[in-house]
Amino acid sequence: MKNVRLISLALSMLICFVSMAQEKTITGTVTDKSNLALPGVTIMVQKSKKATQTDFDGKYSIQAQTGDVLIFSYIGMNTQNVTVKQSNIINVILQENSNQLQEVVVVGYGTSEQEHNSYYRPVEKRRTSKPAREPKGKMVSLPVSSNYVQAAPSQNMIIRGTQSISSKNEPLYIVDGIPVKAKQFAKINPNDVQDVKVLKDIDATSIYGSRASNGVVIIDTKNGIYKNLTENELNEKLKIANNVQPVEPSQEDYNTFVENAFESPKTAPLSTFSIDVDNASYTNVRRFINNGQAVPKDAVRVEEMVNFFKYNYPQPKNSDPFSINTELSDSPWNSKNKVLKIGLQGKNIPTENLPASNLVFLIDVSGSMSDINKLPLLKQSLRILVNELRQKDKVAIVVYAGAAGLVLSPTAGDEKKTITDALEKLNAGGSTAGGAGIELAYKIATENFIKNGNNRVILATDGDFNVGSTSNSDMEKLIEEKRKTGVFLTCLGYGMGNYKDSKMETLADKGNGNYAYIDNIQEANRFLGKEFKGSMFAIAKDVKIQIEFNPKQIQAYRLIGYENRKLRPEDFKNDAIDAGELGSNHTVTALYEIIPAGVKSNYLNEQPDDLKYTKVKESSNNYNDELATIKFRYKKPDGDKSIEMVQVIENKAVVIEKASDDFKFSTAVAWFGLKLRDSKLISNKSSEDILKLARQGLSNDVEGYKAEFIRLIEAAKFDY
CATH class of the missing domain: 2.60.40.1230 (Gamma-adaptin ear (GAE) domain)
Structure with a gap:
């Protein structure tokens, strides 16, 4: 009997081993019918938790076995299922969904008894004292997908009532009893949704108060997965799960300028x-x-x-x-x-002929850099740059928040783990002593100056300097002075909402430098990886x-x-x-x-008449x-x-x-x-x-x- 059990166990292990051995890496490219690459397409292995997304070039890679079904889904496209066969390469062309959902009609009900988590009060039961009014409008352009949902920040959901139709008539959004922002509401995975309810008029305001004057959209998730979170925890979870949330640029700062006009070569040759x-x-x-x-x-x-x-x-x-x-x-x-x-x-x-680099990473770790598309993306970006470095290159790391400090002294470029470990330990918090950070970074760069080498400060920030030298003119004078050291400057911009493009442009223009805005990891890979030589070596x-x-x-x-x-x-x-x-x-x-x-x-x-003193003698x-x-x-x-x-x-x-x-x-x-x-x-x-x-x-x-x-x-x- 014992031998039978041993044989059964051995067979089970063999079956598992064979099953694992059949798993292989499937790669390919996803395009539309015009052969344009589609980034952000979700690829899932059916009946498993394996999933991935296409990169900027529409390419993907996923582990699967022969016979597995891959599900390709993308907003506005028909979902496509493909069975894995012998080939390890599966290229897919997604077709536009002509029946994409345009509107969801909300039907009103009469007397209803519902249980809700109120933002203002504990859970309680309420009954409408009179029949609800007939619905007076529609929810417009609610993006829905069977497997995955992406942000649709351009689309507003409006429950129209007696007020004039306006984009400001936005409803209150409730997820498991917690209010969320509209753009985060749009990011919720439909697979997590158990039930959706819409309340209007007295049904809404009697429970949620004046905030619900434009109606309420309520989502209950399966097993209440967000129910025990605080409002901030829920917002943060949705933000991280969906990478970057679009933010209105109300606090962003750009230099104004007037478009170049036509000029005459007679007066301005x-x-x-x-x-x-x-x-x-x-x-x-x-x-x-x-x-x-x-x-x-x-x-x-x-x-x-x-x-x-x-x-x-x-x-x-x-x-x-x-x-x-x-x-x-x-x-x-x-x-x-x-x-x-x-x-x-x-x-x-050729890379081998490029001079040795003396790089100083100057990293903003102030409180404004805490968003997922700022310091976390910044760390990922600089790891790409570190991978390009050679033994003869060296890197130092300076950070600034309430004050500036050196967190990594100059380190050889082949000590990549030491450099990346120092990056990983960085956390955001405090104010932004940008001027002090620049002073220290240039000090480190000049102390380790390589003659005939590539000496460069790499500033990574959202540009939101708010301590010390804050005005663009002050920053301009500071960076012009530092330019005399022979150290070049590269500015990497991150974030949205409070992004200070004007300061970044000023620093790059006046500091013998260049300037890139890193909006995603693909852009970091382009600027700091694929175009490393052009970006970093003048x-x-x-x-x-x-x-x-x-x-x-x-x-x-x-x-x-x-x-x-x-x-x-x-x-x-x-x-x-x-x-x-x-x-x-x-x-x-x-x-x-x-x-x-x-x-x-x-x-x-109209051109002026020829002037007496500026008329030039005609040439033969x-x-x-x-x-x-x-x-x-x-x-x-x-x-x-x-x-x-x-x-x-x-x-x-x-x-x-x-x-x-x-x-x-x-x-x-x-x-x-x-x-x-x-x-x-x-x-x-x-x-x-x-x-x-x-x-x-x-x-x-x-x-x-x-x-x-x-x-x-x-x-x-x-x-x-």
Whole structure:
């Protein structure tokens, strides 16, 4: 008998072993019918707790066995079930759900006896003294999914009553007796829901008071999973479970600026500006659109949107650190005008040839950084950067809250566990001594300065400095002084709701630096992982561009974007004037809109008569074959003397149908940015036309960022 039991046990173990051995890693990509990648698709193994989501590129990986059923679900798409067979690769195309729920009609009842947890009083029974009124409205656009629900922050739920129809007529939301915010209510997993009730009028106010004057939506979950939590605990649990909650940008701060106007080459023959490799504005704009919010106009910096994307420019062929590339074609938004594209391509230096790095992480651990999309995301981001470091690199960590302190002295880049352990121990709390933190970080960086190396402070914060030097002008003076040490600056922005973009932009612009807004871990992986060399290693600094336009060919011109980067003509040769840096393998793109000579335009004022003292003697050479002459100045990363490059731009335009894909896509991005800013200088604001041009330029998109931009055009809301 004993032997029989042993044999049975052995067989059971063998069956388990075989079963486990059959489990394999299934990978694939999820797209829509247009072959665009879908990030955030939920993949579940049926009848198990295994689940995952697609990443930014629509890719996923999950453990499953042959015969298992994978469930693919996504808001607005039909759920699809796929059985795992022999292949380890399963690619799925999800189809749009034409029957997606648009409205839920709420039916009123007569006399009812219900039991509720009241926010104002303990559980009690109440009976309506008279029949409830007939329903007078509908709950609009309640997002529902059978397996998973994502935020739908753009959708308001309104129980319409006797008041006028307004987006402010929002009901009170109750989950297991606890009031929650609307955006958190929308995040509740439908699989957790046992029952949904809607109360109106006296049924609502008699239990929940005046807060329920617009009605109450009540959810009871299975087994009351939230019932024993406090209100704050419930809100925090919903926030963590669903990663990031969209917050209205009421406390966010952006620098205001006026869009560049058209200028005449007769009165302003030179256009001078600093390059800008920042792309924080694009990721911030993406965050607003993905959250279903209208984008604040001052959050849109067109040049940063254009420069988020990489273009197919050739590598430099000589000793200069970048190549110069120009292209002239039609303006897609003003049919009579032309657009001149100027592209720089930084030299790609192999990683093994990059200089040693002396990095100081300057991390904001103040109370405002406690949100899940701030310090927790920040830690994940910097771990990506740490993985790129070599033995010859070193990292120190400085933190600041009520005061600043050193939590990790300079440590070799191959001691990754020591560095990541120090990051993991950080917690948020206190006020924000940003100025003191900058002072200490630069002190550590200069004490460990590597000659001919990459010396850089990496500031990670929401920009909410509120102790010490708080004004942008104070911070500007401080960072300009620190720039003289030869230490570069990278600013990483996190969070929403109280985000201080203006301070981050000021610090990066004045500190020989660059600036990125990290809205999710995919963006952290792009900026700090895939584009590590371009983000962290400068190959040229103080790069300036100056263009002299030929008035014989050009009636007027305007620089698109770069409003905060414009320089005076005399600043071009002044080596004391700061300008932008260019990283290894980085690209920089600038666009000019041009009104050709002889074209009648509504964007031009009447030209003044020729003036007696400014009239220039006509040259015998009309330079008919030249559109402009472009000059560049740059310094080597450790240099103080600038080097000049000169190139003539020929007056040769092609129709936009024959323009390069890079021209089409970059102008589509600029066009979209101008529309978001409600530019008064574009005549065509059709989203359909922007979308069409972007699709025509969709190429060289291995990472899927351009395809994502197309989805943003389709999803964008406008507040005008």
